[in-house]
């Protein structure tokens with residue numbers, strides 16, 4: 201039998217997993233898995249468990265919210281081999297699941313894992329030590345999580361996020377951040393209200409209608425920064441552009457890139473997948489292409505992804521994790537950029 205480590209947050213989504221747990225384990229067992237259950241005991245416990253024991257299993261399945269999945273991915277990125285990971289979402293926002301069209305019904309999600317195929321998904325590496333699976337963001341209200349995490353998660357969005365951020369801005373209330381942005385040999389400076397580095401079609405439950413399409417395995421982030429408006433007219437234009445998803449006007453800096461660096465005099469406070477990510481004067485986001493092996497149902501790829509796959513040969517199943525590194529999740533010091 202294949203060995204499965206099933207890590208779940210028993211408190212996520214008001215304990216949603218509890219009533220379904222027996223049926224979920226039954227689905228996995230009937231599907232040919234020898235299941236080891238690990239209810240997480242505290243924050244970062246899922247991370248620790250997967251980091252310590254992940255290599256002993258053929259498959260890891262995670263259940264919880266986006267934060268639980270983010271922890272799991274951070275651990276999986278540090279293992280010497282890519283261990284396939286399935287996800288049963290039970291959190292409040294579940295952007296990652298929505299982006300991948302993973303069912304919110306726990307039993308359906310479990311069955312999809314049993315029937316599933318592997319999909320190699322891009323992971324964001326942040327300052328060479330942390331990881332994010334769908335979004336890294338900073339700005340006018342991304343410092344809110346330090347005080348009220350759930351509110352921040354619920355308002356997190358991309359077009360929605362940007363519009364919300366601008367709505368909260370009143371002229372003179374916030375000086376913005378002077379930031380130098382470097383990507384693809386281009387250096388741009390500006391004063392910005394907020395910024396988002398994402399690899400997701402859903403943030404805050406909102407679809408992300410990027411003009412050129414969003415691909416989960418193209419090695420590229422979608423990056424958008426909002427310039428700080430200095431006049432009432434600029435403020436209104438910026439808000440209108442955001443509401444209409446016109447993110448390429450002069451009010452924004454918007455591009456796709458595999459690697460982007462942000463430099464500022466004042467530290468920028470980041471959130472990674474909706475959780476506090478630390479504050480830095482230098483921040484580097486690198487797209488680790490096809491770095492984790494997600495288990496998704498066979499028909500879950502979009503036509504766009506299938507088109508990309510047809511152009512790019514799949515990697516062999518036993519590919520070593522080329523993004524292996526040894527820094528600990530908690531270690532915030534000694535970053536080399």
Ligand SMILES: [Mg+2]
Pocket residue numbers: 322399414415416417418419420421422
């Ligand atoms: Mg992408």
